[in-house]
Amino acid sequence: MAKLGIDKDFLKDFGKLERSVQDRVTEVFTKFEHATHAGLHLEKLRNARDDRFRTIRIDLFWRGVVLAPDSGDTFTLLKVLPHDEAIAWAERRRASVNAATGRIEIRDVAAIDATLPELRRHTGTATTLLFEDVRDADLTGLGVDEQTLAFARALTHVSQLEAAQAFLPHNQWQALYGLAAGFTPEQVWAELGAAPAREPYDTEDLSAAVERTPEQVVLVDGPRELMEVFRHPFALWRIYLHPTQYQVANATFSGPARITGGPGTGKTVVALHRAHHLAGSGAGQVLLTTFTSTLSTSLEAGLRLLADSPAILDRIEVRHVDQLSYQVFAERHGRPAILRDKEEKEIWRRIVKRLDAPFTETFLAEEWRHVVLAQRVTNAAEYLAAKREGRGRGLGTRQRAQLWQVIWEFEEELKRRRYWTHETICAEATRLLDERADKPYRHVIVDEAQDLHPVQWRFLRAAVAQGPDDMFIAGDTHQRIYSSRVSLREVGVNVAGRSSRLTVNYRTTAEILAWSLGMLRGEAIDDMDGGLDTVAGYRSQVHGFPPELHGFRTQKEELDALARKVGEWRDMGVAPEEIGIAARSNVLADSAVTVLNQAGIPARSLAKAGGPEDVVRAGTMHRMKGLEFRCVAVIGVGEHAVPSSSAVTPSEEDAVTHTQDLQRERCLLFVACTRARERLHVSWHGNPSPFLDGSIE
Ligand SMILES: Nc1ncnc2c1ncn2[C@@H]1O[C@H](COP(=O)(O)OP(=O)(O)OP(=O)(O)O)[C@@H](O)[C@H]1O
Numbered sequence: 001m002a003k004l005g006i007d008k009d010f011l012k013d014f015g016k017l018e019r020s021v022q023d024r025v026t027e028v029f030t031k032f033e034h035a036t037h038a039g040l041h042l043e044k045l046r047n048a049r050d051d052r053f054r055t056i057r058i059d060l061f062w063r064g065v066v067l068a069p070d071s072g073d074t075f076t077l078l079k080v081l082p083h084d085e086a087i088a089w090a091e092r093r094r095a096s097v098n099a100a101t102g103r104i105e106i107r108d109v110a111a112i113d114a115t116l117p118e119l120r121r122h123t124g125t126a127t128t129l130l131f132e133d134v135r136d137a138d139l140t141g142l143g144v145d146e147q148t149l150a151f152a153r154a155l156t157h158v159s160q161l162e163a164a165q166a167f168l169p170h171n172q173w174q175a176l177y178g179l180a181a182g183f184t185p186e187q188v189w190a191e192l193g194a195a196p197a198r199e200p201y202d203t204e205d206l207s208a209a210v211e212r213t214p215e216q217v218v219l220v221d222g223p224r225e226l227m228e229v230f231r232h233p234f235a236l237w238r239i240y241l242h243p244t245q246y247q248v249a250n251a252t253f254s255g256p257a258r259i260t261g262g263p264g265t266g267k268t269v270v271a272l273h274r275a276h277h278l279a280g281s282g283a284g285q286v287l288l289t290t291f292t293s294t295l296s297t298s299l300e301a302g303l304r305l306l307a308d309s310p311a312i313l314d315r316i317e318v319r320h321v322d323q324l325s326y327q328v329f330a331e332r333h334g335r336p337a338i339l340r341d342k343e344e345k346e347i348w349r350r351i352v353k354r355l356d357a358p359f360t361e362t363f364l365a366e367e368w369r370h371v372v373l374a375q376r377v378t379n380a381a382e383y384l385a386a387k388r389e390g391r392g393r394g395l396g397t398r399q400r401a402q403l404w405q406v407i408w409e410f411e412e413e414l415k416r417r418r419y420w421t422h423e424t425i426c427a428e429a430t431r432l433l434d435e436r437a438d439k440p441y442r443h444v445i446v447d448e449a450q451d452l453h454p455v456q457w458r459f460l461r462a463a464v465a466q467g468p469d470d471m472f473i474a475g476d477t478h479q480r481i482y483s484s485r486v487s488l489r490e491v492g493v494n495v496a497g498r499s500s501r502l503t504v505n506y507r508t509t510a511e512i513l514a515w516s517l518g519m520l521r522g523e524a525i526d527d528m529d530g531g532l533d534t535v536a537g538y539r540s541q542v543h544g545f546p547p548e549l550h551g552f553r554t555q556k557e558e559l560d561a562l563a564r565k566v567g568e569w570r571d572m573g574v575a576p577e578e579i580g581i582a583a584r585s586n587v588l589a590d591s592a593v594t595v596l597n598q599a600g601i602p603a604r605s606l607a608k609a610g611g612p613e614d615v616v617r618a619g620t621m622h623r624m625k626g627l628e629f630r631c632v633a634v635i636g637v638g639e640h641a642v643p644s645s646s647a648v649t650p651s652e653e654d655a656v657t658h659t660q661d662l663q664r665e666r667c668l669l670f671v672a673c674t675r676a677r678e679r680l681h682v683s684w685h686g687n688p689s690p691f692l693d694g695s696i697e
Helices: 008-016 021-033 083-091 107-121 136-141 146-153 156-164 169-182 185-192 204-210 223-230 245-249 267-281 293-306 308-314 323-333 341-355 361-373 380-385 398-415 421-436 455-464 511-519 555-571 587-599 653-672
Strands: 003-007 053-057 062-067 074-082 093-097 104-108 217-220 255-262 286-290 316-320 443-446 471-474 500-504 548-553 581-584 603-605 616-620 629-635 678-683
Touching: 003 223, 008 223, 021 062, 021 074, 021 223, 053 083, 053 500, 062 083, 074 083, 074 204, 074 361, 083 093, 093 107, 093 204, 104 107, 104 169, 104 204, 107 146, 136 169, 136 185, 169 185, 169 361, 185 341, 204 217, 217 223, 217 245, 245 267, 245 286, 245 500, 255 267, 267 293, 267 443, 286 293, 286 323, 286 471, 293 316, 308 316, 308 629, 316 323, 316 500, 323 511, 323 555, 341 361, 341 398, 361 398, 361 421, 380 398, 421 455, 500 678, 511 653, 511 678, 548 555, 555 581, 555 587, 555 629, 555 678, 581 587, 587 603, 629 653, 653 678
Parallel strands: 003 074, 255 471, 255 500, 286 316, 286 443, 443 471, 548 678, 581 616, 581 629, 603 616, 629 678
Antiparallel strands: 003 217, 053 062, 062 074, 093 104
8 A cells, every 4th residue: 555755844844834725735645545656646857857756736836746766655745835846846856765874865966066066166275174084984884975975075164064954965964964063973873873784775765765764754554644744733743753762762671761962852852752652552650740830731732742542641640740749648648738938947047046056047948958858867877977969068077966956956846837848748758659569650751850859759769660661761950940969879760771862952043052052161060870961962953043142231221122122023923922031030021021011012921820822921041941932032141130149059158059059040041041943132231141251242
């Protein structure tokens, strides 16, 4: 039976067509089951460079371009374009099978032929060549063929390679781009994610090549599957996964596994696919979790795009960790009384005064959370032996004993007054789960793992029995925006040998990503597993505009400029809901909403649940986590606001915590900036934030 392949670019084009044309495209291709060349009315091209390219009439104006193999019956939809453009597009191109990866590749031969002589003219006068240190054998081993090799040898600068992305065969371009980014041939090969060929690929067999290219072409077997692909044409992540994303989402692991990667590399996408895959395997309930309600709501929405089978959806629970621990707690003890921040401070203050102890309430609250609760310390001896890595203020034995006395009294008071915090609820819920032989879940999947506290990790560990595919973790320590730090091993989650890293950013342009990464250069950031994480190799394949940075004298001037910028974006055709505004404080985010509304641009605060969807959103940088927008303005990035002094422990109080707090503030700005897909505007009034040093000319 004929198979129909739908190319990623075809689906993108399809999403942009008017509804009536989309219906017509669907109508034409739902008949493909009975396809013969004649049945699909595939027309040959008059001036074809490759006579396997055909076109098909959609209506009077639109034509589709289809790749029809000489043998086999897999037809691949490549493009939908207005009539003349479709023919011109198809006539310029040739299809081939990559000799190293076995994947299908399309190239624009006319563009390569037109560009090469021009490049060679520059090559003659250049002092260095882009790939002069790379051997031909390495290029060939990565699938670079004769024509692309000749092209690569003429390149003198990476910008020429970037400009060639649209016309070189995709896998070969990726290999060259990886080498140009400083990767070794072995790293590039790993990133291509192709299986090594046991015997040479048949480079004439297009149908087999299409089957080997699921990251670019999805095969459908009938009209129902076709409709399923066409259901959400912009959510390409549902259908086309990078080979590493695919492997990790569908693998079987003997124990906990994890995926890391920079912003926008598709970690959440992998987490969603993995939840779907594990639920489909039917071994038991899947928990898909994260650390805030905003994030779990967006996971839920993603899951509903991915899965429409009630049986699968029934097997996946999406909850944030505190919500779940609260539920386990409440089932046994009823509703807890939660200790508020203000009351907590008062209790610490009172005890300190009574015992005349030389500690501030901020220091005590952190010591309690990051040492006592994190390591499950229950008595003085354990506290004296507890590790205090990451706490800057060294304490002698006498001071530790005194500190323990304060903490003990604090805990006693909580017990007496039956007060609970999110952490103590979580610890109690863990105890309750530990008592149970039957665990509530068979698989636990954690997104944004970098921000979970050790007590939350222990709770999740206790919610699932140890075994294959028990836990799956997605996260990026460069995006840690709360102060929890954890060593996974110490909370019973051993991912050694089961960790993968994603490097290709699908969200942000290369310009925005490179600029944002610049803010983190030189920062030593842990990997939650005893080592350091790296940003080396993170890159985007999409180019656009550099971020715009603007300083103003006053907040009023800054907000007026914001309203003008948002107006400009609107005039460019950007929908209001595709615009996000991030600020360090709620107050500034709310002021932005007011100024935009006054300027006639509907906007609302992300802090307020509900409300209209088709408006500009403004919120704190924390709330931006996990979201993305076409255009983002990060405002108020001034020297007194970012870092926020109230969030940074003074260095005289604790030098290590001070450094960590500064790093967290830096990461927070990084998170806000990397929410932008196409445009980023960063502004301040007064002097700029020290984090922008080096970015402002
Ligand atoms: N294989 C893919 N094909 C197309 N788009 C993809 C793919 N994978 C991810 N994306 C898109 O890239 C963007 C970022 O994906 P995602 O949110 O999963 O990344 P992330 O690594 O979790 O990001 P962050 O850490 O910044 O929150 C989303 O718009 C997603 O749809």
